[in-house]
Structures are given as structure tokens and as C-alpha cells.
Amino acid sequence: MVLKSFVEVHLDSHFPIQNLPYGVFKPHPSSASRPGVAIGDYVLDLSEIASAGLFDGPLLNNSDCFHQPNLNKFVSLGRTAWKEARATLQKLLSATEPTLRDNANLRQKSLVPTNTVELLLPVAIGDYTDFFSSLHHTKNCGAIFVGPQAPVLPNWFHLPVAYHGRASSVVISGTDIVRPRGQAHPIGDTPPPFGPSSKLDFELEMATIVGPGNELGKPVDINNAADHIFGVVLMNDWSARDIQAWEYIPLGPFLGKNFGTTISPWIVTLEALEPFTCDAPKQDPPPLPYLSEKESKNYDISLEVRIKPVGHRDSCVVTRSNLKHLYWTLTQQLAHHTVNGCNLRPGDLLGTGTISGPEPDSLGCLLELTWNGQNPLSLNGETRRFLEDGDEVTSTGYCQGDGYKVGFGTCTGKVVPSPS
């Protein structure tokens, strides 16, 4: 028998009582930001639930973590507190529990239609790191930039390659993305061309939200790494391929990436994802001991990206992929990040890198889908090599349960022209 909420939840909703993802919202433009969880088409205002004294477990009953403008304090509390909150909320929202169901006043205050609220970044992100963990993406990038025989770089199978991104330009789903200007590779002896990027791309990614951090100089053991992960969001790591290709040697991506990174508003917790674990790919060569896990798991999350050109009524699916295609696991990424003593802080964002699958229609960015512009995509009568001004890119993802979905909602952004 599937657990049900007294709040009506459509069968295809991403937010049934089995999910309960966390976000931050303002009920009115003038109100203070506060934490909430999504249930069907509503947001449950956790500040109201806390004020009503309904978080009555031992860890949360005197906590002010739901009276904060972001989730950083809550995510810092760790898995025992997260489980306590989940148990409280699942009970409170269940069809058989009268406390909230039968209290019209509290329902009125605490259950807010999602389409009336403003959703904000769920955490203050101290640092944002992006990994490069899909073998298919890695192979395709090599083939595109070096040639079809390009080998995977020798370090790639030994460590989850990553770079630091920019925290300041991580934005919430729905924020417009201004087309970046920059330098591209010169042709011959001319100076580098400068102007709006002509190779603007999306990258289909997901990202870990870090829970409790670690002290500087104190690595996290791989077998404890899951306890440092609060949950997962969708991410679009917008990329200007022309800027990136010219600037990135030898220190990596910079202006080709840091003009904007979009995340979805709802953090789906590892507890909600637990039924959807699957085996991680076999790693050969075997990872070094600090990356060897007692239990190595991925999550089976169906992913999809749509593009809607300006003036079109309908969007067009351009790729379907799955988080399970990642070679390096989320826990390996986190353990590797700290093995040198680097400290993570609650709310840090760890991107997976572009999630490409093995099939031609499961590639996670236009660079791969159009093979660097050589094979344009068809979008309801238009073609695309890279993104055009006005294009709206939306990624989405969900896990299919038995009679319900645990979904991530959407992660969307529209490209607007460069400043003149």
C-alpha cells in the first residue's frame, strides 16, 4: 500500500509524500525567505510548522533551523536530524494524520500554492566545484577536439577530475542567462575575435548539496562520504565553447563557464532517492584504496532536456539521459575532494559534470549532440548548432517508483542577448 498525503497529488507529480524535497521561498514579494518542502502543487512552509511546535523530535524541537533565510543550518545538522524531519513531515502530511489535515487555520498558513510563491536559491553556496565524471562525455570531447582516436586522458580513470567553478553566478531556475561576450581563437595572425559567444551551450548535470562539512586538513573517509551529502539538484552549467576553447590552456575553464550556472529549486534528499539506487559501473583499473567503497552505488534518475525557441509554443526534447551513466559516484567525488585536506562547508555545490549516456540521443550538451556544430539539430522546423537568443532550455528528471515518481521539478533558463 502506497503512502498517501491528504494534499492532493497527481500521479505524474514530481512531489508526492515519498519525495518531500527542500527549498527556500517567499510567500509574498515582501516576506522573508524561509524553508519549505514541496508536496504536490503546494509548498509547506516549514517556518510555520516549526512555529506551531510540530517538529517535536529530540534534535529539532528547539532548533531555529527553519527560521533561517536558507537551508544551510538545517543541512549542517546531519543525517539523524534529516531523518527526524522527514519522519515528522511524512507523518504530518499523511492522509491518516489529523494534526494538519483537520486544522484549517494552520493549513491556510502553512500550505501555499507553489505557483504563487517566489522560489530562491535553497542554500548559500560557499564554493561550487564541477566534476567531469561521465566517460561518454569525456570520450566525445576528446574525439571532437583531438580526433576519433583520442585516448581518454591517463589521469581520468584514476581520479574524478574536477575544477572550481564560480559560486557568485549560480542562479535559481527561471533566471535569464545573458549571452557572454569574450575572446575566441584567432584565425591566422589576426588578433582574437571579440564579441558575443557564437557557441553558447547547455550542460545537463546534477549536483550534490553538501551537508555537514569537514575541517581543513581532515579528509572525509570514502565510507562516510554519504553522510556529508544532503541531497541532489538539477544543474545546467551553461558553457561558451568558443571562449572556453581559447582560454582554457593551461589553467582550465574560466570565463567560458562563470557567466551563469542554473540549479533547480528543490533539493531531493538521499533518503528520498534510496529506493532508486543501482549498481555503479565496474571501475577498471580498480580505484586506489581512498576511493574504494564498501558499497558503490549510483541512482537511476531519468533525465531530459528540452529547448523552446522564442515564439514557439512547444519545446522540443533534445536529449534523454540518466544519472546512472556516471563512472565516478557522488561519494567518490566528495571523498576525492577532501583527500588533500580541502574543507567542504554546508551548502557547497558539487556538480557531476555533463551526464552523457552511450546513445547518440543521450548526449548531455549541444557540443556533443551537434558534434561541435557539424550536425545541426532540428527543433520543430528550426535548426540549432548552438543556442540562439530567446532559446529557453529546460532540464528535468525523476525516479519512477511503484505508483509514484520522485522528481526534481525543472531547471530552466532563457538566453537573452549580450549587452551592446
Added chain:
Amino acid sequence: MVLKSFVEVHLDSHFPIQNLPYGVFKPHPSSASRPGVAIGDYVLDLSEIASAGLFDGPLLNNSDCFHQPNLNKFVSLGRTAWKEARATLQKLLSATEPTLRDNANLRQKSLVPTNTVELLLPVAIGDYTDFFSSLHHTKNCGAIFVGPQAPVLPNWFHLPVAYHGRASSVVISGTDIVRPRGQAHPIGDTPPPFGPSSKLDFELEMATIVGPGNELGKPVDINNAADHIFGVVLMNDWSARDIQAWEYIPLGPFLGKNFGTTISPWIVTLEALEPFTCDAPKQDPPPLPYLSEKESKNYDISLEVRIKPVGHRDSCVVTRSNLKHLYWTLTQQLAHHTVNGCNLRPGDLLGTGTISGPEPDSLGCLLELTWNGQNPLSLNGETRRFLEDGDEVTSTGYCQGDGYKVGFGTCTGKVVPSPS
């Protein structure tokens, strides 16, 4: 006639009344953090000066910017407010002004001996970026890793190359640095060796502290870039060369850098540095218009690094360099960073990259000084290829005025062993 303070300041002090650098401190371990300025061997407590109503200019008289735990609010206010604060403080501390000089009670509360306080990070750093702006360093790195005929990479003369570093592991001078563990390049077909870095290095750098930021999507014009720079600190961007060499292709430095970055506690303002400007190097090829400045200037800041091995009484100078050796200016770095629309925030940290000069004894890191370990340095009877546990590395810098110095104090850190 040189301006003098009623506070006694030795001739060789870094902190005369001409300097007045800003920091954050706790007078007692249990007190709240608050802003201060250094004057001789004292810290002037700006929260006390503000409480006494002595910031009486139009921008600061009702501001709470000096009742904050860091300088972010003050640096966000912009140059007019900074000039007002400087005028107020120079007058208040001058030998001829009785307000503070003759008020024993206020002096007692507000002038605290520096050796009794705890100095903290002066700003909350949202993002930390590191540039690569010394041509000598760039050429030497190429020669070491590729060979003596290695050309400078083609993008280097067209843009200030940079990468994103890690904000969480930026620490204040005096913090121990735990030797990082990590993977190094495998030899032959063996797995990569793993363990404490055997090529731990310092990097002599300075760094800009960003004042007012810019909105996402709104680049800063090169000729306004100086108004976004509050001041400058010393920085040591500790680097594990073995970890870095193995991991950095294709996405740049990551674990080889993010285990720790040390900055000095006192932010020297651009106003204090103004008398020490000098012409920037002629740039050939000429920079693109967005990097072309009406007035292109560097600062003549003498820099020095010393190493003190464990058990030694004396430290040994290992290099002497100067900020003026940089090819790209601080304003070019900042304008480039935002040209794609990337937003900077008050308190962001922009490192210059290793500051190497043209002479063999002006190189800014051990990688260059020992030519990747081939030519060990002599330190009072010991030799060093790279840093050993217990080594204390201290950088310092100053501008020589006529009868005074405008100095940066010291930026120091001791290497401690890896966790077992």
C-alpha cells in the same frame, strides 16, 4: 614635512599614518570580531571610534559598517566612503589633533597593542580567483615542464589567464598548513603513487580585495575597474606540484592548490598605494579594446620570502621580487573577469599569480628557484628542493616612501605533517 601620528611609529614600521590598512580582530578571545586599522604597534578599534561618533562625515556618520564582524559592508560602500574614512582617521591619529590624543579614556578603549589581539580574515570571501600574470613565471613554468624552447602559450599575451580557486580554504596568516595527500604521476604501468605530497611549494603572490561588486550580466569597464578595488594583501598560494602535475589536464589545478591559501591580515588601500604607482610594462601585442586602459599602472612594492626550518633561530631569504614585474595590471584582471558578465561581490579575492622577476634570485616559488628540485637551495646549512615539515614560510612587502614605509606586514604559515 611628513605627516606624523601621536602614536609612536618606528621608522621601519609598515604601519605609519600614511598607510592605515584595514583588518579585523578580536581584542580578547571572547570578544566579537570587529574592524580595525593598524597604526605602529597598535590596532585602532573602529567600532569604538564609530561608537564615539567620530566618523562624522556624510557617508559614515550613520553607518553600522564598523559594527560588523568583517569589512564586507565597508568595502561595498565605494571609494567616496573609503576616502572619507581615511581623512577622518588620518586627522584623528595625527600628532596635532587633540580629540583622541588627549582623551585617555577613549585611547585606552580604542588603541590596542597588536601583539595582544587575534587577527582574523578581514573579509568573508565569496569567491577566490587566481591569475597567472607574471611573464617570467609563465616562461619558467613552460621551460621546466616542456623544455627550454617552450613558447609562451598563444592566449597568454591576449588575456590575463586565470582559474577559480577555493574560498573555503583561504586562511589568515599564522594558520598551520597541513601537508596534503594525493595522487602523483604513475611511473610506467603502476598505479599512481598516493601519499603526502613530496613537492610542496609556496607561491609569492599578492591579491586584490574587491570593493563594490557588479551585477550578473553587467561587465565593468576597464577605466572604472580601479573603483572596484578596495585594496591589496599578500598571499601565499601553497601548491603541491606532484599532485598538480598529475591532475591538472584538462581542467586545471584542483587538489594541488585547494588545501590552503594564506593571506596577510591587513588590507592596504589603493589610496595608501597611490604614491607608489609606476608604469605598467608595455604590452605587445596591444590588448584588445576592452583591456586597453587610459592609464595603465602597476605598483612598486618590494617583496621578499623567507623560510625558517624547524629548530632554526633564523629564517633565510629565498627570493626578492616586486609587484611591478606583473605583465597584466590589477585593473585589467578585474575587467577581464567581468567582460563575460561574471559578477564580483564585495570581499572577493583576486590573486595575481606567482610574482617572479627577471633575475634568478627574484623567482616567486621553489619550483622555479630550484628548477623543479634539480638545484637545491641552501638554507643556513640545510638544503631545500621543496618544503619540509616544520618549515615556516613568511612573505613580506613594502613601498618605500620619503621617510616612511607603506608596508603589508607579514603573511606566514608553517607546514605540519599529513594526517596518518
